Amino acid sequence: MSWRGWGSSRAMVVVWIPSLMRDLTGGRARVSAPGRTVAEVLDALEAAYPGVRERLCPGGRLHPSLAVVVDGRRAPLGLLEPVGEESEVQFVPAVSGG
Known part of the structure; x- marks a missing residue:
């Protein structure tokens, strides 16, 4: 996958894909995408795997x-969180106390 416009020197962030969304990634549990924040990574994922953002x-x-x-x-x-060159990002069920 080519990430045009993102610059070739940028490292890729690993994103763990929730099982209920793997139909959008061809069954892949992990994908890589460029970005400096979670939002930028999400933008790159949407370009590669349409429908990810809406889910x-x-x-x-x-x-x-x-x-x-x-x-x-x-x-x-949340989405504004910075990510490093070798970061891993996960979207997990939110847990609330009680």
Whole structure:
């Protein structure tokens, strides 16, 4: 997959795809995409795998049942969370206390 417009020197972020979305990625559990924030990574994923954004962010906001995890830690900034050159991003079920 070519990521035109993103620059060839940019490292790729690994994104773990939830099982219910793997129909959009040809069954792949992990994909790579460029970006400096989770939102930029999501933009790149949408370009490569149309429909990803709408499933994760209906109406432009992160689905309320999901949380963003970057490098094993919940991302308090959500889609605005910065990612590093070798980061891993996951979209996991949000857990609330009670």
